[in-house]
Amino acid sequence: MRQKIQGNDAFQRINYLYQISKAMASKNTILSSYYGNLVVNIAKKNVLKIHPEVKRQICKKCRSILIENVSTNMKIRNHNKLKRIEWKCNICGERKGLPAEKNKDHRVWVEKEEAVVEIIK
C-alpha cells in the first residue's frame, strides 16, 4: 500500500495539467493558457506551493507555458552590471526576468540537495 501524502491528488492534478499545457503550447495557445490558469488556481485553492521550476515557466500575466521559440523569446541583458535572463511572452507581451550570473548559485533552497529529506514512492 502506498503511503498517504497530504494534498497528493492535487499535486498529481497540477502535474498532469502542467504536462497537457506544455503539450498544447504549440497547437492552441488559448487552451494552453487555460490549463496554466487552472494550475495556479488549484494551488491557490488547496494552499500548496508550485515547484519553482514549474512556476518559472508560467507567464505571470496570461499564465501560458513559456517555451523557447514557441511562445517566448529569450534574451540576456545587463541590468545594473548584473546579467539577467529575460523572457518575453508572445501572447501578452509581459517580460519575466531572472538573475543569471556565472559565478553565483541562484538556486532556491527547495532545489538544493539538503532540502530533500525523504523520497516517498
Added chain:
Amino acid sequence: MEETTDSFNQQAANSIINFLKTNVPKNEVQKIDSELKTELVFAKKRSKQQKRKPIKKKTRCLTRKEKKTLGFYNIPRHSVKYEDVVQMNKIWLEYITEVLAMDEGVPEPNSKNWETLTLSLYKADYHGSMLTVVRSKCPSFINKTGICIMDTKNTFKIVSKDNIVTTIPKKECVFELYLKKFKVTLFGKLLCAKPAERSTKKVKGHLHPDL
C-alpha cells in the same frame, strides 16, 4: 480662446449673482457681495495636493477585457483539431491509472476502499478524457463522443472526431468513459462545480436517483 472662456465664466457668475439677489430674503441681499469675496483657503490647497500624487496601478493578471480581446472566452466551432487532442488523451490515461491506483487492482464494491476510489474519481481531472453521453434530457446530445477540452461549472466542452467543438450541459446528462477493461458511469449532476474548487469541496453522501 482663453479670453472667450473668461468672458463666458464672467457671464455665468453674473447670472448667478442676479439669481441670488432676486431669490434671497431682503435683509440678506447686502451680505451677498461680501460673502462672495471671502476666499476659501483650503479649497485651493487640496486640489494642488491631489495633483501631486498620481495613483500608480500595478496590473499583474489580465483583466477580463484584455482576455476577451485575446479571444480567451470563445472557442470557435472548428478551431480545435482532433489530432492535437489525441495526445492529451494518452497522457490522461496514464494520469488516471496513477490516481486510481489501477495497477493494484480494483477493490470490491461496497467495501471500504470502494469509497476512496469514488472519492478520488470525483476529485480527478477530466480534461483530456474520452466522454460519451449515454443519457440526456435533450435527445440530440445522446451518443456524442469526444475528448473533453474544457470543464466549466455547468458544462463540458468536447471535441468530436470530425473536429467540431460542442458544449454539453452537465446537469442533464449522464456520461460514460472507458478505462482499459472498466466502464465508468458519471452522473453529471454531481460534477457541477468549478474545476479548481472541486478538489476541496465536500461530497454529498447519497445519490438521489432521477425520476
